[in-house]
Amino acid sequence: MKKILLPTDFSGYALNAIFTAIKLQHQNPCHFILLHTYEPDTRNISSRQNSVRAGTVHDAMRQDSLNKLERTLETISKVSNYDAHTFSVKAKSGDLATVISELIPKHDLDLIVMGTKGATGAKQIFLGSNAVRVLKKVRNCPVLVVPRKFNLQSLRNIVLPTEYAHFFTKNQLDPLVELAETWQSQLLIFHVAQEFKLSDHQIANKKILKERLGRINHSFYKVTIHTTVAEGIIDFANEQGADMICMIHYGHTFMEKLTQEPVVNKVGFKTEIPLLVLPD
Numbered sequence: 001m002k003k004i005l006l007p008t009d010f011s012g013y014a015l016n017a018i019f020t021a022i023k024l025q026h027q028n029p030c031h032f033i034l035l036h037t038y039e040p041d042t043r044n045i046s047s048r049q050n051s052v053r054a055g056t057v058h059d060a061m062r063q064d065s066l067n068k069l070e071r072t073l074e075t076i077s078k079v080s081n082y083d084a085h086t087f088s089v090k091a092k093s094g095d096l097a098t099v100i101s102e103l104i105p106k107h108d109l110d111l112i113v114m115g116t117k118g119a120t121g122a123k124q125i126f127l128g129s130n131a132v133r134v135l136k137k138v139r140n141c142p143v144l145v146v147p148r149k150f151n152l153q154s155l156r157n158i159v160l161p162t163e164y165a166h167f168f169t170k171n172q173l174d175p176l177v178e179l180a181e182t183w184q185s186q187l188l189i190f191h192v193a194q195e196f197k198l199s200d201h202q203i204a205n206k207k208i209l210k211e212r213l214g215r216i217n218h219s220f221y222k223v224t225i226h227t228t229v230a231e232g233i234i235d236f237a238n239e240q241g242a243d244m245i246c247m248i249h250y251g252h253t254f255m256e257k258l259t260q261e262p263v264v265n266k267v268g269f270k271t272e273i274p275l276l277v278l279p280d
Contacts, residue, residue, distance in 0.1 A: 001029045001030060002028060002110045003030070003108060003109050004030055004031070004032050004109070004110060004111045004112070005032075005100065005113070006018050006033065006034050006035065007100065008034055008036055009036065010036070010068050011117065012148065013146075014115045015072070015075070015115075017113055017115030018034070018072075019076075019080075020274070021111075021113035021144070021146075022085065023152050024152065024179065024183075025085070025182075026082055027182050028084065029085070031085075031086045032088075033087075033088050034088070035091075035099070035100070035103070036069055036089075036091050037093070037095070038061045038065050038091065038092075038093055039093065040057050040058055040061055058093065069089035069090075070089065073087055096133070096134065097130075097136070100134060100138055101138060104138070104140060109141050110142070110175070111144060111175060112134070112138065112141055112143045112144070114143070115146045116131045116146070116147060116148065117148045142175045142278050142279065143276075145274060145275045145277070150272060150273060150274060152243075154243060155180075155182075155185045155243045156241075157185065157186050157244075158179070158188065158246055158276075159188045159233065159237045159240065160176070160189050160245075160246045160247075161247060162189060162190070163192050163202075164198060164209070165250075166205065168205065168208050168209050168212050172278060176278065177212075177213065177216055184217075185217070186218065186219065187216055187218035188236075188240055188242065190222075190223065190236050191220065191221065191222040191223075192229060192233070193222070193224075193225070196222045233245060237273065242273060243274075244273055244276060245273060245276070247276070247278070249279055
């Protein structure tokens with residue numbers, strides 16, 4: 001049974017991501033863990049030098065978190081009728097990205113699904129600060145980031161940008177392949193480059209990619225990028241009517257550049273469809 005973590009801050013966009021995760025896995029047995037993290041204001045607590053007071057504040061925040069998680073479960077139960085799905089809740093003190101990193105090995109997580117409202121004051125920017133921090137820190141578990149207005153109807157087309165610069169290891173693409181199998185999706189493999197003559201190394205990697213995808217419907221595209229990599233990917237996804245973008249989080253590549261705050265703030269990742277990031 002898959003184990004999927006659903007971080008929430010009880011906002012509408014977080015709830016939308018939860019419903020998206022449930023719907024994506026409608027055919028698969030899954031256990032979903034709803035997570036809320038909270039951080040007490042340690043400055044106020046330490047100034048009082050009162051350990052009893054600190055414990056009281058912490059307990060109150062934890063109980064409030066658990067109460068809201070239970071109410072969220074009630075909301076989910078009213079619209080989710082998948083018998084193969086089970087749920088539990090978890091309230092943890094600490095930074096979201098750090099807590100998630102700790103929970104991945106503890107619960108042997110298969111996927112993290114989180115919503116984002118985008119950066120404050122820039123509605124078109126997709127990757128908000130929480131999503132950026134999680135994508136930077138979490139390198140050993142797939143992460144699916146869902147924009148706040150996304151409404152899952154189908155998963156016909158999934159864009160996979162690649163430079164063919166890296167070897168595709170066994171099982172690396174499993175989360176993508178499983179989604180494509182469930183939804184009978186077409187994978188649109190998008191060669192990210194400014195020149196398309198492949199080296200022997202790239203040719204070998206492309207061949208391995210075909211083998212890894214097996215019977216999944218897929219096609220190859222190459223489009224010269226005249227702007228930024230981010231804008232090139234988004235333009236291609238929009239032109240193809242894609243329902244999701246999938247990227248592999250290799251270091252020192254465009255994915256790493258996309259998750260740097262200055263780039264995100266200036267360029268943005270202006271998409272209204274989810275981004276699935278796979279570990280390298």
